[in-house]
Amino acid sequence: MSHKPTIFTGGYNPEGAIKWVEEVEIIFEAMGCTEENKTILGVYVLREEVNNWWRNVKLRIGADGVVILWEVF
Numbered sequence: 001m002s003h004k005p006t007i008f009t010g011g012y013n014p015e016g017a018i019k020w021v022e023e024v025e026i027i028f029e030a031m032g033c034t035e036e037n038k039t040i041l042g043v044y045v046l047r048e049e050v051n052n053w054w055r056n057v058k059l060r061i062g063a064d065g066v067v068i069l070w071e072v073f
Contacts, residue, residue: 007046028070
């Protein structure tokens with residue numbers, strides 16, 4: 001968190017989403033994150049509408065203990 005990743009709130013903003021992904025991927029590279037840790041950090045900075053989206057996705061894809069990697073996220 002010392003790298004101060006941007007909080008992402010969702011909504012229809014494709015350019016904002018792409019920019020957010022690019023920003024957090026720069027942080028992931030600097031930190032040497034594993035694929036699983038990338039998802040954990042990415043989810044940590046989700047708020048509002050997109051956080052609700054993530055909870056629903058996690059229920060559908062993450063069922064049966066499946067680990068959701070950043071590539072799928």
